[in-house]
Amino acid sequence: MKFSLPLVALSTISFTFAVPTASSNAIVQRDLPLVQSNQLRRLLLRSELLKKAKILEDFAYSTPERNRLIGTPGHNATVNWIKDTIAQFPDYYTYYLESFDLSLGVSANLTNNGTPMEAFAVGLSPAGHVSGPLVYVPNLGCESADFSAVTAGSIILVGRGNCQSAVKDALGSTAGAIGMLVYNNVEGNLDGYSLQKINTPEGTYVPAGGISMADGEALVARVQAGETVIADLATEMSVSTTYNVIAETIGGDHENVIHMSGHSDSVAAGPGINDNGSGTISLLEVAIQLTNFSVNNAVRFSWWSGEEEGLLGATYYVSQQPQSELDKIRLMLDFDMMASPNYVYQIYDGDGSAFGESGPPGSGEAEHEFERYFAQDAGVNFTSIEFDGRSDYGPFLAAGVATGGIACGAEAIKTVEEAAMFGGQAGVAYDVCYHSACDNSSNLDVGAWIQMTKAIAHMTATFARSFDLLSPRNETMKAKRMTKSKQVISDKAIGALWGV
Template identity: 35%
Template sequence: MTQSHPSRRSRIAVAGTAGVLALAGSVVTAFPAAAGGNGCENRNNNTVAKLTDCVTLEGVMEHLDEFQAIADANGGTRASGTPGYTASAQYVEDRLEAAGWTVERQAFEFPYFQQTSSAFARVAPTATTYVEGTDYAVATYSGSGDVTATVQAVDVTIPPVGTANGNTSGCEDADFAGFTPGNIALLQRGTCTFGEKAENAREAGAVGVVLFNEGQPGRDTLLSPTLGAPLENAIPVVGVSYATGTELAQAGTSVRIQVDAVSGIRETENVIAELSGRTSDNVVMAGAHLDSVPEGPGINDNGSGSAGLIEVAENLAKVKPTNTIRFAWWGAEELGLLGSAEYVDSLSEDQVADIGLYLNFDMIGSPNFARFIYDGDQSTFPAPDGVNVPEGSDQIEYVFEDFYESRGLYYEGTEFSGRSDYQAFINANIPSGGLFTGAEVEKQEYQVPLYGGEAGVAYDPNYHQAGDDITNLDPKALDENSDAVAYAVLTLAYDSSRVNDVAGRPVPGGTYEGDPNARQYRVEAEQEAGGGGLHAGHDHGGVEV
C-alpha cells in the first residue's frame, strides 16, 4: 500500500501555465476553482465540484471578521483562558449546531501565562541594558517583580563540562548553603528542571533568578526557559546565553530584573463537532487550534485554519459520508499543544482505534505564503528524533498533492516537527497530515516565481504579534487552501482505504488520482524551506522538549 516519492534531484521548477494534467495511468477529473454556488445551504455537496463551489473565500472571511470583532471587544486577543477565547468557542458552537452538527465542548484546566512587560540590565560594574529576545528571555510562568540586587552564582561550572546536563547547579539544598538572602541567584542549566531550580532559589531567599546555558555546542545560545507550571509565590526569572551568564558570574556584579506577568491555573475548552457517517469505527478527523497568543487576535495563526474548518463544515452538513467526520477546534495550543493532548488522553483505547486519520490545519493564509504539505513519506524532511510518523501518513500527503496537481498549483513539503496539534495523534499512532503556509522563517528566492511574494521576508511577518489581524492574510492562499481542506475531508470521508486499508466507496463524480512518482507541480530545490514556526518550544532544563 505504501508508496514513496522518487529519489529527489536538484531542480527548481519555473512557474508556467497552470492547468490540470492527465497523468499516464491515472484517472483525472478537473475541478473548477470555487466560484460561489447558489443554494449551498440546501444542497447535498457530495461531489468535489459541488463542495468546492460552495466553500468560498467570502464565507471564510465572514468567520475571520467575527474572530477579529471578538478580539477587538476583548482586549485585542483570543488567547485561551480569556473572554476572547470563550467568545470564539461559543461562535464555533453556534455555527456548527445551526448547520446540524452534533457539538460538544470539552473543558479542561491548564497553566496560564501572559507577560505584559519586562526589563533586564546589568547595573554594576558596567551598566548594560539587555534586549528581550536577543539577550534574554523571560521564563514562562515567571513571577512578577522589579528587583535590583547582587548576583550570586550557585554551583555553576565555568568553563563548561564536556557533556550536556553535567552539573547540578541549584538542584540540591546544599548548593545554597552559603547563599545570601536578598541576592539574585545565577543558576546554570543541567540535571534538574528550571522549575526546581527557581523554587529552590526562592526558598533560599533569592529575590530573582538568572538561568544560563551550559556552554557545549548547541547549548551556548540564548536560553528560553519554562518553569513547567505556575509556582506559588514565584519570583522573577529570566534566561540568558552561556556567554552572558559567564559575564554575570564575575564578582561585584549586580543586575535589575523587572517582569510584569500573570501566571496561574485557568480553564479553557476544546470544541468537538461530529457529522455521522454510515460507520463510526473509522472516523475522519480534522482540527485547527482556535486560540491566539495573548499578544494579538491570531487571525492567520490560527483563525485561518479555524475559519476554513467552519466553512467546510457548514457546506458538508447535508452529506451522508461513509465515514463519520469529526472536527475539532483546539484550546491552549499556544501554551504547549494542550487541548489536543487533553483530548487524545481522554479517549479509551477503543476510541483511539476508531480514529482512522487526523488532518491538521494551522496557518493556511500566510501573507507571504508558500504551499506546504506535512511530509508524510519523509522524503524531504525526516522526522526529528522521538517523532514517529505513522504508516499511512504518506498517503494523506498524496491526497493533498492530488488536489494541488488538479489545480496546477506548486507545493512542497514541511516537516513533522512536533510543534502543532498533530503531535498527540501521531503519538497515538494515528496517520496524520495537513497544510501550512509558513510562519517566522523567511521566504527563499526560488519560491517567489512559484508562489509570488517577497524573498528575505517571513512567510508571516506578524507571527505571534499584535499585527496578526484581519489584514494579515493572502486571500489567494486562503481561498485555495480552504478548497484543499474540503477536497481532502470529502475524499477521505468516502474512502480512506489508501491510508488505512478500510474499505469505502468512491466520492460521487470521482476524484483526481495522480501518480506520486510523476508529479508535475511538486517543488524540488537544492534548499528546501520547510516553513518554520507554529507552537514555540520552550526549554524545561534537565527535561528535553
C-alpha cells in the same frame, strides 16, 4: 461591533461521543447526497472566509487585550462562536466543550541588584516572591548535568530553546533553585509565554519570569564576569478554565474517523487572524458546508485551546482518550496558518522522503493525496515541510495516530526557489506579522486561503467517503508506529516544538 459573550460550559461535558444508532444515522443521511470533493469545494466562498475573519478580529479588538489569548474575553468569545455555529446543526453534529484549567501569568516585577528590569510571568508556573543570587545555566538547561553549579536558594538564568521551559524549571527546582529567569532566543519579549507543560517527571515548578534576549545576554555577561547579581522576582498568576471545541457528524461509521483540527487561540501580541484564525475559519466553513452531504465515515472537527502555550489543548485531549478511542482515528489532519501573505503551499512530509522522518502508517498516504490534489485538481505547486511536531498534530503523532496537514508558512524566510514557484518576495518571511500586533484581517492572502480551504474540503470529502487510500489496520504495525513516533517526538521534534 461589540461582543459580550460569557463563556458557559455545556451542562454535561463528555469525553467520548455517544455513537448514534443505525436508525438515527439513517435519518441524518436521508435525502443527502454522498459527499464529493468537487461538490463540497464549490460551496466555499472567499466572502465567507473574510466575513468570519472580521468577526474574530472584532472579538480581539473589542477587548482591552486586543488579542484572543487563552483566558481572555477574546478567546472566550471565539470558543462560544465556534460552539454556537456548530449548534445550529443539531441533526448533523454532536458536540461538546472539553475544559481544562491553566495557571496563566498576570504580572511580574523583577529587579537585579535593585535595578528594575522588564519581565513577564511565565504561564503554568506558580505565583510567588523569591530573591536570591543568579546562577547561569549553560547548554540551555535540558539535562540535569547542566545544573551542577546551582546552589540552594538561587535563581537560575537560562536561555529559551531545545526543550520545554517546564523541563528547565523542574530541573532547577530539583537542584535547589527557588526561581527561574528564562530569556528569549529571538528579538522581543516573552509576554504570554508559558512553561509549555502542565507538569513534568523532572520535578515541581518554581516561580518563573520571562525576559528579552538582550536583557538575558546582559545578565549572563555580568554573572560570567564574576559579579554577584541578586534577583528579586515577584509573580502574580490566575487560574483560568479554557476549552477545546469538539464536534462530530452524527452520520458515518464512528469506528473509522477522519479527524480535522486547528487551534483557536492567539498569542498575546495581537488578534492572530492568520495564526490561527485562518485555520479556525477554514475548518468551520468546511464543517458548515459538509452538512449538505452524507458521509460513510464519521468526520470529527476539533478546535484546540492553548496551542500557543505548548499544544496544551491537543495534548490534554490525547491524554484523556483511551487507546481504543485513539485507534478509531484513521487519520488526523491539522491546519495552522492557511493565509500567510508571502505564502507557500507546504505539505507535511508524512513519508519521510524529504526530511528523513516519517509519520505513522497512513501519514505518507495523506501526504501523497495532498500532493495529487495540488498538482492535478488545483494545478498549483507545492513543497514539503518537516514533521517537527511544532503544531497540534504533535501529540497525535506521539500516540501513533496517522497524521498530516498543510500550512502556508510562519516566520521562516522565503527562498529564491520558492519565490519562483509561488510568487511573492524572496528573502522575506512567509508572514511578516507572525506573532505580532499586525496579524489582523489585512494580513491575509485570500487567494491562498481559499486554495488551502478547498484542500481541506477535498481531504474531508475523500476520507469521509472511504479510507481505501490508507493501509488496512494492523495491530503489530500499530505497536511499532507508536514506539517509533514517540522516539521521534522525544529525540527530535520536542526541540523544534518548544524552542521556537
